Structure formats: C-alpha cells, structure tokens
Amino acid sequence: MKILLIWPKFPNTFWSFKYALSFIGKKAACPPLGLLTVAALLPKKWEKRLIDLNVEKLTDEDISWADFIFISAMVVQKQSVRETIKKAKIFGKKIVAGGPLFTTGFENYLNNIDHFVLGEAEITLPLFLGDLKNGNLKKIYEVQKFVEIKKSPIPLWELIDMKKYASMTLQYSRGCPFNCEFCDIVLLNGRVQRAKDENQILRELTALYDRGWREGVFFVDDNFIGNKRKLKEEILPAIIKWMTDRKYPFQLNTQVSVNLADDEELMKLMVRAGFNTVFVGIESPNEESLTECGKFQNINRDLLDSIKIIQNQGLQVQGGFIIGFDADTISIFDRMINFIQKSGIITAMVGLLQAAPKTRLWKRLKKEKRLISEPTGSNTDCTINFTPKMNPRVLISGYQRVMRTIYSPKNYYQRLIRFLKQYKPKKGENFQLNWQKISAFLKSIWALGIAGKERIYYWKLIFWSAFRKPKVFPIAIELAIYGFHFRKISEENLSIKS
Numbered sequence: 001m002k003i004l005l006i007w008p009k010f011p012n013t014f015w016s017f018k019y020a021l022s023f024i025g026k027k028a029a030c031p032p033l034g035l036l037t038v039a040a041l042l043p044k045k046w047e048k049r050l051i052d053l054n055v056e057k058l059t060d061e062d063i064s065w066a067d068f069i070f071i072s073a074m075v076v077q078k079q080s081v082r083e084t085i086k087k088a089k090i091f092g093k094k095i096v097a098g099g100p101l102f103t104t105g106f107e108n109y110l111n112n113i114d115h116f117v118l119g120e121a122e123i124t125l126p127l128f129l130g131d132l133k134n135g136n137l138k139k140i141y142e143v144q145k146f147v148e149i150k151k152s153p154i155p156l157w158e159l160i161d162m163k164k165y166a167s168m169t170l171q172y173s174r175g176c177p178f179n180c181e182f183c184d185i186v187l188l189n190g191r192v193q194r195a196k197d198e199n200q201i202l203r204e205l206t207a208l209y210d211r212g213w214r215e216g217v218f219f220v221d222d223n224f225i226g227n228k229r230k231l232k233e234e235i236l237p238a239i240i241k242w243m244t245d246r247k248y249p250f251q252l253n254t255q256v257s258v259n260l261a262d263d264e265e266l267m268k269l270m271v272r273a274g275f276n277t278v279f280v281g282i283e284s285p286n287e288e289s290l291t292e293c294g295k296f297q298n299i300n301r302d303l304l305d306s307i308k309i310i311q312n313q314g315l316q317v318q319g320g321f322i323i324g325f326d327a328d329t330i331s332i333f334d335r336m337i338n339f340i341q342k343s344g345i346i347t348a349m350v351g352l353l354q355a356a357p358k359t360r361l362w363k364r365l366k367k368e369k370r371l372i373s374e375p376t377g378s379n380t381d382c383t384i385n386f387t388p389k390m391n392p393r394v395l396i397s398g399y400q401r402v403m404r405t406i407y408s409p410k411n412y413y414q415r416l417i418r419f420l421k422q423y424k425p426k427k428g429e430n431f432q433l434n435w436q437k438i439s440a441f442l443k444s445i446w447a448l449g450i451a452g453k454e455r456i457y458y459w460k461l462i463f464w465s466a467f468r469k470p471k472v473f474p475i476a477i478e479l480a481i482y483g484f485h486f487r488k489i490s491e492e493n494l495s496i497k498s
Contacts, residue, residue, distance in 0.1 A: 001042075001043070001046040001047070001067050001068065002046070002047045002048075002049075002065055002066050002067045002068075003039075003042060003046055003047070003048050003049075003066065003067065003068050003069075003070060004048075004049050004050075004051065004062055004063065004065065004066035004068070004069045004070070005032075005035045005038065005039055005048065005049065005050045005051070005069075005070045005071075005072075005159070006035075006050075006051050006053065006058065006069060006070065006071050006084055007032035007035055007050070007051070007052040007053060007054065007072065007073075008053055008071065008073045008077040008078075008080035008081045008083075008084055009053040009054055009077065009080040010054055010076060010077055010080075011076065011079065011378060011381075012489065012492065012493070013076065013378045013380060013381070013489065013493070014349050014351075014378075014379070014380045014486065014489055015029065015349070016029065016489075017029045017166070017482075017485055018485065019484055019485035019488045019489075020481045020482055020484065020485040021166060022443075023439075023440040023443045023444060023447070023481050024166065024436050024437075024439070024440050025436070025439070026164060026165060026166045027054060027055035027056075027164040027165070028052065028054040028055050028164060028165055028166070029165070029166050029167060030165060030166070030167050030168070030169050030218060030220075031052065031160050031162075031165050031168065031169060032050070032052055032072065033155060033169040033170075033171065033220060034072050034099060034121070035050060035070070035072050036050070036155035036156050036157065036159060036160070037121065037122075037152060037153065037155050037156075038070065038072065038098070038121045038125065039155070039156040039159055040153035040154060040155055040156045041121055041122065041125050041126075041153060042125075042129075043129070048156070048159060049062060049065070049066075049159070050156075050159040050160060052160065052164075053080060053084070055161070055164040055165070056164075058084065058087065060091075063087065063088055063091045063093060064091060066093060067094075068093070068094050068095075068096055069088050069093050069094070069095045069096070070095075070096045070097075070098070071084060071085070071095060071096070071097045071098075071099075071113075072097070072098050072099030072102075073097075073099050073100070073101040073102070074099065074100050074101055074377060075100065075101050075104075075105075075356065075357075075375060075376070075377030076376065076377030076378050077101065077377070078101060078377065081101065085109075085112045085113070089112070094114045094115070095112070095113050095114050095115070096113075096114065096115045096116075096117055096128070097109065097113045097115070097116055097117070098116065098117040098118060098119075098121060098124075098125075100184070100188060102116055102118060103118045103119055103188060104184060104187065104188070104356070104357040104358045105357045105358075105374075106118060106140065108374075110139075114139075115128065115137060115138070115139060115140075115141070116139065116140045116141065116142070117141045118140065118141060118142040119142055119143055119146075119188075120146060120147045120149075120174075120189075122147040122149065122151055122152055123143050123145070123146075123147040124141045124142065124143055125141075127141050127143075128141050146174070146175070146189065146190045146192075146194060147194075148194065149171075149173070149174055149194050149195070149196055150196055150197060150200065152171075152196070152200075154203060154204055154207050155204075155207075157207060157208070157211055158211075162211065162212075162213055166215070166216065167215065167216035167217065167218045167253075168208050168213055168215070168216070168217050168218070169217070169218050169219075169220050170201070170204050170205070170208070170217055170218070170219055170220070171196075171219065171220050171221060172195060172196055172201055172219055172221050172224065172235065173193050173194060173195035173196065173221045173222075173223075173224070173226060173227070174189040174190070174193070174194050174221070174222060175189045175190045175191060175192055175193040175194055175222060175223075175226065176189070176191065176193070176222040176223040176226060176257075177191055177192075177193060177223070177226050178191075178223070178257065178294075178295075178296070178297055179191060179294055179360070180281070180283075180293050180294050180295050181292070181293040181294045181359065181360045181361045181364070182293055182322070182353060182354075182355070182356065182359060182360075182361045183356075183359065184356045184357075184358070184359050185222045185223075187358055187359060189222055193223070193226035193227050195226075195227060195230060195235075197234070198234050198235055198238040201235060201238065201239065202238055202239075202242050205217070205239070205242060205250070206242075208250070209246065209249055209250075213249075213250070214249050214250070215250070215251070216250065216251045216252070216253065217250040217251070217252050217253075218252075218253050218254065219252065219253070219254035219255075220254075220255075221254055221255060222255065223255060223256060223257050224254040224255060224256050224278075225256045225257065225259075225260055225263075225266065228263060228266055231266060231269070232265060232266055232269055236266075236269040236270060236272075236273045237269070239252075239273040239274070240269070240272050240273045243273060243274045248274055250274055251274060251276055251277075252273065252274045252275040252276070253275060253276065253277035253278065253279070254275065254277075254278060254279070255278065255279045255280075255281075256278045256279070256280060257280065257281070257297050258280050258281075258282065258297060258298055258301070258303065258306050258307075259297050260278065260280075260310060261305075261306035261307070261309040261310050262306075264313070267309075267310065267313040267314075267315065268313065270315065271313060271314040271315060271426045272426070275315060276314065276315060276316060276425070276426070277315065277316045277317075277318060278310065278315050278316070278317060278318070279317075279318040279319075279320065279347075280307070280310075280317050280318070280319055280320070281295070281298075281319075281320045282298065282303060282307075282319045282320060282321055282343075282345075283295050283298065283320065283321060283322045284321065284322060284323075284325065284328070284332070284336070285303065285332075285335045285336060285338075285339040286325070286327060286328060286332055286335065287299050288327035289322075289325035289326075289327040289328055289332075291327075292325050292326055292327045293322075293325060293361070294360075303339075303343075304339070304342055304343055307319075307343045307344070307345065308343075308344075308422060311344060311419065311422050311423055311424075312422055312423075312424050313424070314423070314424050314425050314426045316346070316419070316423065316475075317343075317345055318345065318346070318347035318348075318349070319340070319343065319345040319347070319348050319349065320349050320351075321336060321340070321348060321349065321350040321351070322350075322351055322352075322353050322379070323336060323350065323351070323352055323353065323395070323398070323399050323402065324352045324353030324384060324388055324390070324395060324399075325353060326388070326389045328389075328390060328395075329390070330390070330394060330398065332398070333398040333399070333401055333402050336350065336402050337402055337405050337406060340406050340415070341406070341411060341414065341415055341418075343415075344415055344418040344419035344422060345415070345419070346412075346415060346416055346419055346479050346482065346483070347482060347486075348406055349379070349380070350380070350399070350402055350403060350406070351379020351380050352379060352380075352382065352383065352384050352395070352396070352399055353379075353384065353388075354375040354376070354377075354379060354383070354384060354385050354386075355371060355375060355385055355386050356375055356377075357374070357375070365386045370386045370387040371385065371386050372385060372386055372387060373385045378493075380403070380489065380493055380494065381493050381494075382396055382399065382400065382493065382494050384396075399494075400494050403490045403494055404490065404494075407483070407486045407487045407490045408487075409452075409453055409454035409456075409457045409483075409487070410457060412454070412457075412483045412486070412487070413454065413457035413458070413460070413461055413480075413483070416461065416476070416479050416480070416483065417461065417464060419479075420465065420469060420472050420475075420476060421469075423472065423475075425471065425472065425475075437474055437477075437478075440477065440478075440481060441477050444458075444477055444480060444481055444484075447484060448480055448481070448484055449462070452484065453487070454480075454483065454484070454487070458480055461476055461480060462476075462477075
C-alpha cells in the first residue's frame with residue numbers, strides 16, 4: 001500500500017506565528033504529531049508520504065501516487081480540508097479521515113469521505129486495517145472507550161523535514177481532570193489522565209535528539225500536571241537526568257492548569273527539567289463567568305498572585321482568555337485589559353467564546369435554541385456561533401477594543417518589561433546565541449526598530465534589557481518579535497488599526 005497523509009493548512013491565526021516565524025526562517029510552528037503517530041501505526045512495509053500544507057504544496061503527482069489518502073484536522077482547518085477533498089476526488093482517490101474535526105463532526109462529511117477512523121487511532125486504526133485486509137471495509141470506525149497510551153508508538157519523524165519547524169512535539173499524557181463547559185478535551189480524551197511511562201518519554205526524547213534536533217520541544221498534553229505525584233516521583237526526575245547528561249539540548253514548554261502555583265516542588269522540578277514556558281487557561285477575571293463555565297480550579301484564588309508565583313519560579317506564563325460568557329457585562333472589557341496588563345502575561349490569547357461541537361456548552365446552547373452556526377475554530381477572528389446575552393455589536397466592539405489596547409506597542413512593551421522584571425530564569429541557565437537567533441535579532445532591528453510602529457518601545461527594551469538584565473536579552477528580542485506577530489494578526493483579522 002501507498003499511503004499519503006495530509007495535514008491541512010491553518011489560516012493565519014494567533015497561534016500560527018506566521019509573522020514571527022519569518023524572522024527565524026521557519027515555515028510552521030509545529031509538525032502534525034497525530035499524523036506522524038498514525039504513520040507509525042501503519043504496517044512498516046507500506047510506503048508513506050506526509051504532506052503538511054503549512055510548509056509545502058500538494059502536487060498532482062503526490063495524489064496520483066497514493067492508494068489511500070489519510071486526512072486529520074482540527075475545526076480551524078476545515079476550509080483547507082474542503083479544498084483537499086475536492087482535489088483528491090478529481091483523481092478518484094479513497095479518503096480516510098480522523099482527528100478532532102471528524103470525531104466531533106463527521107456527519108458533515110458523509111458524502112465526501114469514504115471511511116472515518118474516529119477517536120484515538122491506536123484503538124480504531126487496527127480495526128480499519130483488519131477490515132482492509134479482509135476486504136470488507138466499513139464507513140465508520142468508532143469505539144466508545146479510551147486507549148492505554150503506553151501502546152502508542154514513537155512518531156515517524158523521518159516523514160518530515162524538521163528544519164521547516166520552530167518546535168517539535170511530544171505527548172506524555174491525554175485527558176484532563178477538569179470539565180470546563182466550553183472545552184472538548186474531555187469529549188475527545190476523557191477526564192482520567194492516561195500517561196506514558198518514563199521509558200517511553202525518554203525514548204521519544206532520544207528519537208528527536210538522534211535526528212539532530214536541538215531546539216524547542218512542546219509537550220502537547222491537555223494538562224501536563226493532571227497527575228502531580230507521577231510527575232514528581234517518576235517522569236520529571238528521569239527527564240532531568242536525561243537532559244543533564246546531554247547538557248540540556250531542548251527548551252521545553254507545555255500546558256497546565258493554574259493550580260501549578262500551589263506546588264512549589266513541582267514547579268522547581270519542571271524548571272530543572274528544562275521547562276521555561278507554560279500555557280494556562282485563565283479565561284476570565286470575572287468569577288461569575290468562571291463558575292458559569294465550570295472553571296472551578298480558577299475560583300477562590302488570587303489569579304494575579306498565582307501567575308506571579310509561576311513566573312517567579314522561572315516559567316513564563318502564556319494565558320488563554322475568553323470574552324462572551326453569559327455572566328459577562330460591559331465591565332468585562334476594562335477588567336480584562338487591566339488584568340492582562342497587571343499580570344505581565346506577554347502571550348495573551350484573548351478570544352470570543354465559540355461553542356465547539358458536542359461540548360457541554362454546545363448542548364446547552366442547542367437546548368436553549370441559541371446556536372446560529374458552526375464554529376470557525378479561530379477564537380480571534382471576531383465571530384461567534386451563538387446568540388450571546390450581551391448585545392452582539394457591543395460584545396464584538398468591546399472585544400476589538402481589548403485587542404487594540406493590549407497589543408498596541410505601548411501596552412505590549414510595558415507588559416513585556418513588567419514580565420522581565422519579575423521573571424527569574426533557572427539558575428545557571430545559558431541563553432546561548434546561535435546564528436538563527438543572531439539572524440532574527442538583525443531582522444528585528446529593521447522590522448521593529450526602523451520600519452515598525454513599535455520602534456520607540458523596541459529601542460527602549462533593547463537598552464533596558466542590555467544594561468539592566470542582560471541575561472534575558474535573547475528572550476526580550478524573542479518576545480518583541482512575538483509582539484510584532486500579535487499586532488499584525490490584530491490588524492488583519494480584527495480590522496484593528498493601532
């Protein structure tokens with residue numbers, strides 16, 4: 001068999017990092033870990049090609065070559081999915097689809113997709129392969145249970161050109177112990193965290209290391225700290241030893257819940273293991289909104305203080321925020337701006353609430369007859385797919401004002417310096433410059449320091465970090481470049497002019 005695996009194109013969004021990637025000569029932020037894992041689950045003797053439409057084009061020759069086309073996608077990629085399906089059908093190719101977009105919405109593609117392999121591929125793909133061998137393929141493969149991911153193979157990294165990506169990816173666990181109303185993680189991966197053992201993690205790190213990778217590694221876990229005890233007693237000590245033996249070849253980042261701030265030992269171990277950034281779902285400074293969506297881990301605590309504690313341990317906090325809850329009033333816009341500015345969160349992904357298919361939020365709004373369309377999957381494109389309690393025009397204009405404010409050069413750089421003042425990198429950490437970073441710095445001088453709207457603030461940051469805190473100079477430049485991307489996205493996707 002010849003299998004063509006296709007990862008559809010992402011639109012230009014907050015997380016695409018399109019404008020930042022150009023500074024370091026990369027095509028995409030991360031590779032398609034799911035498809036690389038699927039490839040590893042296929043018979044070894046089969047021929048495989050992977051086309052990531054974010055870094056290369058799909059050719060007629062690629063399609064003609066294939067016996068089957070495998071597509072995996074998220075909701076935000078659905079426009080590219082439609083285009084890919086249309087192109088494949090011209091050649092009469094059989095299409096097999098899986099991933100979040102199809103697991104929660106395969107009904108929308110029944111006429112265009114030949115076979116659906118839904119849920120976790122480790123458990124449903126073998127069923128498809130068995131029926132393929134026996135010549136009696138079914139339309140839908142779905143199992144109402146979750147797999148033991150200790151059986152998950154090492155991704156087939158040889159299918160991609162690593163040099164085109166800013167970061168590699170690795171998964172330690174699936175599932176999240178929390179059940180936020182708007183989130184589809186519990187739907188896709190369950191509430192009980194299922195984790196790999198230390199040997200699996202070390203083999204996967206070694207696989208990246210042996211292929212020459214020496215940059216960032218993103219642990220894509222839904223909530224990395226879902227089982228704190230296992231992390232502290234088994235996983236992190238093993239990673240620390242592995243990283244120490246190899247003189248810390250990777251910088252690690254992941255996703256966590258805010259209760260990380262309650263465990264100093266865990267934070268210290270994560271920093272020693274090489275983690276320097278964590279994404280935290282803050283969602284809202286309004287406790288009524290947090291209660292509404294079931295974000296109970298965020299209430300009855302000082303969120304600003306929790307963020308400061310994490311930052312002071314040497315972990316940069318990236319924050320996710322949502323506007324549009326039923327409990328939000330017009331005061332939410334100023335409260336959101338003030339909270340983000342005080343927090344020192346540089347990467348603040350503020351999105352309008354969207355109801356993802358089959359989530360608890362989706363079901364509630366459907367029952368209330370408030371759903372009006374399918375979600376776009378991009379929280380920052382200024383769209384909502386339900387009737388909000390707040391006047392929609394007020395909601396959207398207020399949201400635009402939030403984005404206009406927090407990503408204006410003045411406020412962004414003010415927040416950046418606030419973060420750097422309280423950020424305490426791991427003791428003895430070396431921010432070593434390489435040619436890629438030097439090149440990015442030189443490009444930033446022109447794009448930000450000469451041609452950019454932020455040039456005054458850029459040069460203030462340069463001199464402040466160089467003379468007041470030189471150890472963080474490289475990260476100051478990196479975050480300034482991020483700011484350029486976020487401002488451009490605001491201007492393009494939200495029609496905001498700074």
